[in-house]
Amino acid sequence: MHKEELVKQLSKKYRRSQKHYQEALTEILEEITDQLKQGKPVHLLGFGSFYTRMRKPSTGRNFKTKEPLTIPEVRLAAFRPGKLLKQAVRKKEQSGSKKTKKGLLNRFLH
Numbered sequence: 001m002h003k004e005e006l007v008k009q010l011s012k013k014y015r016r017s018q019k020h021y022q023e024a025l026t027e028i029l030e031e032i033t034d035q036l037k038q039g040k041p042v043h044l045l046g047f048g049s050f051y052t053r054m055r056k057p058s059t060g061r062n063f064k065t066k067e068p069l070t071i072p073e074v075r076l077a078a079f080r081p082g083k084l085l086k087q088a089v090r091k092k093e094q095s096g097s098k099k100t101k102k103g104l105l106n107r108f109l110h
Helices: 003-014 018-037 083-090 104-109
Strands: 042-044 048-055 058-061 068-071 074-081
Touching (some): 003 018, 018 048, 074 083
Antiparallel strands (some): 042 048, 048 074, 058 068
């Protein structure tokens, strides 16, 4: 699912404008990005944690000249899923069960 599809789905499900969800999602992603740029983790209780980690320097090879080269250390963004997200993904939907609006996303949006 792409960002645009997510915005359309939320707009349809909760009957609010696409612009509302587009702006909200953009603000959330920009704030997460800003925090990660500063090296600070972002914890969304139950959903997961965004954080940065360092990848160690390694040795590579130039394919044209076959010479070895050093690949420098680099900081990467990473995500660790939370307990509720893990449970939701693992859980098989039972037949005949009703879907409610008491989901993770509903807690964050309202």
